[in-house]
Amino acid sequence: MASYPEILQKLIILFRKLPGVGRKTAERFAFQIISWQKSDITFFTDLLQNIGSALTFCKTCGAISDSTACPFCDERLRNSSLLCILASPKDIYTIENTRIFNGMYHVMKGLLSPLDNRGPEELNLPALEKRIETLPLKEVILAFDSTLEGDATALFLKDLLERKNILVTRLALGMPIGSSLDYLDEGTLSKALASRRP
């Protein structure tokens, strides 16, 4: 069995750590990198070397930022009675880009996942509880993926937050815009039917 040169094999192992990248894709990536110009490779290594120092995680909300002041934590510019809890810093940008939310954010450290042995103690709840005490909250939006892990975490947080008399909401379930009934799964369709609007 002919095997790739060692450096390529290492590169393939590394590429496989990226989400959704299997062996075949990682191999294609590695062979593509070989054909890159030297300037692109240098640009790539520079970025990787600087990424650790260029980015910081906001100690309050968990967002990433390249400045000392977190762009999402300024209470003078944003509605501090509304808090959106998310699973990853990336999701902040997705919510921001809808342009209809102007509240505060809080990024959890991952989601509950019994299969991966991640229980409540891994969610960094003290940080969230401190956050809830500091903000004059009226509503908390749980904006997690509609997955088993997202649902479990939402359920867990709902109990925790409702005990503090805060309105807890989740993203609506229903048909995605542009979708066709034909391709919709039954679960989504049931939700869309049950939540129908005049």
Added chain:
Amino acid sequence: MASYPEILQKLIILFRKLPGVGRKTAERFAFQIISWQKSDITFFTDLLQNIGSALTFCKTCGAISDSTACPFCDERLRNSSLLCILASPKDIYTIENTRIFNGMYHVMKGLLSPLDNRGPEELNLPALEKRIETLPLKEVILAFDSTLEGDATALFLKDLLERKNILVTRLALGMPIGSSLDYLDEGTLSKALASRRP
């Protein structure tokens, strides 16, 4: 519109240069990289920095190699009357792993592609012609993808090689092993029918 920190945006642009990676995938890759451990990042940058010097392209066949002697060009170990022409160095490993080919290889510099303005002058034909003169060839196998570009290049090389009285063959077209008739396109099925064997 909230935009990602600048360093992430640059990383996303770079990831999009990888084959089959669109904006959403590149964004996921970039956010994944942020969560990597420092040791993985260092390992990654080291590999990228060394890849240029660690790998060489064989001047004879175009294969990549991490040693000075090309592992695929030793005429004492391989059948020099058989030449397999391919589109990329990666394809050599794919052919090698079938274990039924023990001839020589020659990697073309890309394929003919009228759409991308790549004509015969970009294929580095002098190198191929020199190769054909040096080897005691009986057969040349054109092992290109079964695509428009692959077909065009094969047709072009067939004319060129047959004028030199060399037997030119291509990979057989037919059903992939494990495939079901239901999902086979008509073109492939026609070829499989026409080339049926007792």
